[in-house]
Amino acid sequence: MTTRNKKPFFHHALRINKNKCIGCTHCMRTCPTDAIRIRNGKASVNPDKCVDCGMCMISCKHNAIIVEQDDFQRIFDYKCRVALVPSVLMGQFDENSGTKSIFEGLKSVGFTHVYEVSRASALIEEAQDEYEQRSDVEFPLISSFCPAVIRLIQVRFPSLLKHITLIKPPLDIAAAHCRNELEKTGINSSDIGIFYVSPCAAKIVAIKHPVGEKKSAVNGVINMDLIYNKIYSFVSNDKADSGKLCRPADNTHVTWELTGGECIRRDNHAMAVDGIHNVIEILDKLENGELDENITFLELRACDESCAGGILVPGNRFLTVRNLIQRETLPPCRKTADKNDAACQNCRLFGKCGSEYLPEAFKLEKLQPRSMLSLDDDMEIALEKMEHVDTIMQILPNIDCGMCGSPSCQSLAEDIARGVAELDQCVFLRITATKDAEDVKTLKESVRNVWGRINNNE
Amino acid sequence: MKFEYHVEGGDFLNAGNASGNIKKVLKKLNVDPGVLKRVVVALYEAEVNIVAHAYRGNITADISPQKIEIVLDDEGPGIPDIGLAMQQGYSTASTKVREMGFGAGMGLPNIKANTDDLKIESVVGKGTKITLSFNLA
Numbered sequence: 001m002t003t004r005n006k007k008p009f010f011h012h013a014l015r016i017n018k019n020k021c022i023g024c025t026h027c028m029r030t031c032p033t034d035a036i037r038i039r040n041g042k043a044s045v046n047p048d049k050c051v052d053c054g055m056c057m058i059s060c061k062h063n064a065i066i067v068e069q070d071d072f073q074r075i076f077d078y079k080c081r082v083a084l085v086p087s088v089l090m091g092q093f094d095e096n097s098g099t100k101s102i103f104e105g106l107k108s109v110g111f112t113h114v115y116e117v118s119r120a121s122a123l124i125e126e127a128q129d130e131y132e133q134r135s136d137v138e139f140p141l142i143s144s145f146c147p148a149v150i151r152l153i154q155v156r157f158p159s160l161l162k163h164i165t166l167i168k169p170p171l172d173i174a175a176a177h178c179r180n181e182l183e184k185t186g187i188n189s190s191d192i193g194i195f196y197v198s199p200c201a202a203k204i205v206a207i208k209h210p211v212g213e214k215k216s217a218v219n220g221v222i223n224m225d226l227i228y229n230k231i232y233s234f235v236s237n238d239k240a241d242s243g244k245l246c247r248p249a250d251n252t253h254v255t256w257e258l259t260g261g262e263c264i265r266r267d268n269h270a271m272a273v274d275g276i277h278n279v280i281e282i283l284d285k286l287e288n289g290e291l292d293e294n295i296t297f298l299e300l301r302a303c304d305e306s307c308a309g310g311i312l313v314p315g316n317r318f319l320t321v322r323n324l325i326q327r328e329t330l331p332p333c334r335k336t337a338d339k340n341d342a343a344c345q346n347c348r349l350f351g352k353c354g355s356e357y358l359p360e361a362f363k364l365e366k367l368q369p370r371s372m373l374s375l376d377d378d379m380e381i382a383l384e385k386m387e388h389v390d391t392i393m394q395i396l397p398n399i400d401c402g403m404c405g406s407p408s409c410q411s412l413a414e415d416i417a418r419g420v421a422e423l424d425q426c427v428f429l430r431i432t433a434t435k436d437a438e439d440v441k442t443l444k445e446s447v448r449n450v451w452g453r454i455n456n457n458e
Numbered sequence: 459m460k461f462e463y464h465v466e467g468g469d470f471l472n473a474g475n476a477s478g479n480i481k482k483v484l485k486k487l488n489v490d491p492g493v494l495k496r497v498v499v500a501l502y503e504a505e506v507n508i509v510a511h512a513y514r515g516n517i518t519a520d521i522s523p524q525k526i527e528i529v530l531d532d533e534g535p536g537i538p539d540i541g542l543a544m545q546q547g548y549s550t551a552s553t554k555v556r557e558m559g560f561g562a563g564m565g566l567p568n569i570k571a572n573t574d575d576l577k578i579e580s581v582v583g584k585g586t587k588i589t590l591s592f593n594l595a
Contacts (some may be wrong), residue, residue, distance in 0.1 A: 159491035288477055289499040374488035379523040379594070382487045383459050414486075 011209035012050055013068045013201040014057060016043050020064035023451060025402040027056035027065065032276045033155055033372070037415070038405035041452020049372045051151035052202040053276045053302045054311035067201050067312060070220040072230075075110055078193025082178055083111040083227075084171070084218065085197045087118045087254040088307045090327065091320035092228055097235050098244030100341050105231030105238070111195075113182070114346050119248055120173040120353045121256040125265060127167045127361040132296075138162045139296045140271075140286070143262055144364060145169050148202035148302035149279060150211055157283045158369030163298075166364040168213065170256065171196060171203065175217035176360050177353040185349070193219045197227050199257075199310030200303065212364040224312040245326075249333045250352040255324050257307035262299040270297035275304045375417060385417040392416055396426060403427040405450040425450055463517040465508045467534065473509040476517045477502040480528070487521065493592055500572035500590050501528055503565045508532045510551055512585065526592040536582040544570065 021042045028036040028043060035049035036056060043056070043064070057065040075081045083106045090102055103114045131137065142163045144150060153160050175194050182192050196218045198204050204223075207216045247254060255261050263270040273282050279300045285291050286298075303309035308320035333347065375389070376382040392413040399409070404425035406412040415421035424430060430443045461483060463476035481498045489497075501517075508515040512534025519528045537543050543550075546567045570576045575591035 156485075159495045161491075284478065284481075287481065287495065287498060288474055288502050290474060290502065369491060371485065371488065371491070373485040375486050377488055379487050379489070383521070383523065386483070386486060387459055 011205055012045070012047060013052055013204035013208070014045070014050065014054065015066050015068060016045065017064045017066050018042050020062050022062055022064070023405075024061065025407075026059040026061060028405075028407045029402060030055045030059040031407065032280060033152070034407060034411055036407070038402075038450060040449070046372075048370070049155060051148050051155055051302075052200075052205045053148040053152070054201045055276060057201070057311045067223055068204065069198075069223045069226065070195070072222060072226065074220050075193055075195055075222075078219070079191040080113065080182060080187050080193065081111045082113045082115055082182070082192065082194045083197055083222075084115050084117060084175055084178065084194050086171075086199055086224075086257055086307055087116060087324055087327075088199050088257055088310065088313055088320055089197055089224060089227065090116070090254065091308060091324040092313070092315045093235055094319075094323055095245050095326060097238070099246045100244055100344075101235045101238040102231065103346060105234040106227070108234050109227075109230045113178075113349070115174060115178045115194075115350055116248065116252070116254075116346075117170050117174045117196075118254050118256045119250060119252045119350065120170040120177060120357075121253045121261075122251040123173055123353045123355070123357055123361060124167065124170050124256075125262075126355065127358055128165060128262075130358070131165050131167055131362075137165075140291065140298050141165050141296065142298045142300060145262065145299070146202070146301045146306075147206035147211070148200070148276065149300045150367065151202070151205075152276065152279065152302070153283065154211070154367065154370045155372045156280070157287055158371045160283060160287055161367045161369055163286070164367055166212070166366065167361050168364050169206070171206075172213070172217055173353065173357055173361050177357055178350060179217060181350050195220045195222050197222050197224050199224050199307045199313045201311060202302065212367050224310070225314050228314045245330065246333050247327055247330045248347050251332070253328065255328045258321055258324060259301060259306045260299070261306065263297070266297060269294055270299065271295050272299040272301075274301040274306050274309070276302040375414065385414075388417040389413045392423065395429065397428045399428065401428065403447075403450070422446075459521050461519040461521070465505060465515045465517060465530075465532075467509060467511070467513040467515075467532075470509055473506050474502055476505050480519055483519075483521070484526075489526075489594065493526075493594065496572040497526055497528075497590075497592055500569045503569045504528075504530045504588060504590065507565050508534070511535065515585075522594075524593070524595040526590075526594065528590045529587065530590075531585070531587045533585045536584055536586055537578070537580040538582050540578050540580060 023038045023041040023043060025038060028038060032053060032055060033049045033051055035046045036043050090099060093102060106114050140163060144165050144167050150164060178194060179192055183189055196207060198221050204221045207218045207221055210216050259274040260272040263272045273279050279302060305317040305321055309317040374382055375385040396409040396413060404412045406415050406421060412421055416423055424446045427447060465476060477498050480501060484494045484497060508530060512532035515530060515532030517530050542548055544566050573590045574593045577589040580586040
């Protein structure tokens, strides 16, 4: 591949634990961008193709895929420590656990403040409405909410980049609002540490290496499964607060992160799609010009049930959705802030995320294509390689067994044409061609090169 | 490099297979996303035209670094008045075809708008051959 020697374009939060990986091919088969190969008995990820969707982690039966996060102790580098939480964290607890308990739980592990990301949702809605009025936009608009979808489009559908709304996701607006509000109370900006509790790998990458932004307003990321473990006993033992699930006083949509969250306030010209393979199907149709022209807005989320199905979300995604929908039906809080209530304190401290943050929302820069599908940058060479692929495909068995360490015969043929694989990796071909003992020996060798072993005793 | 596809008239389930395949090919060849979009939109329209109007047809794409030329050759009723067919909104599609979301009379004008060169040859009662060209260099 021509990009081989360049610095990887994407930073990734997903890592393979080589000690646990047995090279079982599950991740390789499920990867939506064809980014994984098995080499020397382990999965290896092409950093240029990976979009951090996390499908590999879901499919891994050996817990060999890990998600990077900041050391939790880093929060103590700051005097003022904010847990910036998506609503799906609240959705991990049913109506028997109060919002206050969750907030108190977060404080018990060291945070001084809690801010719910969805409080920026109303402002994003306003930004989207304003964005639609621009003359230079291309319909249907694609929401910029899901970072895995943005990267998927960069890698697989570069011609559709201009459909993505250049609006920062709620997480960034929430962080900016939160920081400003705290500064207003006299706290030094350098003393404020904002830590996002992430439901997925893609959001971690979006914070660490933002696309279309110079720097994220967030200081660090803590994975949601870790936070859940830390606060679980506190929340479940805090019986005093039972039944006090509440919803902030401003126009916060706590279901914004769920499938349909952005569509619900729109007319029937909006469409919501979740699950990365479903998203690919729709993007394919859009690229072919097959989508109904009346569809003007696409809410595309990489995970099944959107963020409720995020790879770091501990609870069942359907129960999470149910819990959040239940919370959304509550009337917005009208009571005067209770001084002793952690949730109330936060509502009072962080006022409404108002229109003054609109300019901030529009700061997302033009997104760059990064097509990773091409056989070569030079079309003439790409054509030659494609003819080579065609020739190879005529002899490969087309059964996609994965034994060669590539996800399909087509991928192996392309790997060979790119010069990163050999035809003798095809075990099927080798078996059918093998006649004498010498051949068996070399066959064993090539199997060993891919799998690191021939059988489990090795 | 040449690519060939067969299209059956009336097979709406598979309408778009050829353009979908060509799209994959063009992505692998690192064709500019803007050109790719035009090729795919024009080809999809033309492919659906065969499905909606003709009995059967063949699609041949010839791709070189300078040019993409796609010939759609069908056996079908042919187009009696090409000038009229090129007008926006003009359609001979049956009610059945229209109910499926096709046949709004935007096909040929849309194809023309997306190609660098469009050639239409048609013999009534025999078939239609259209050639779509896109410049790359």
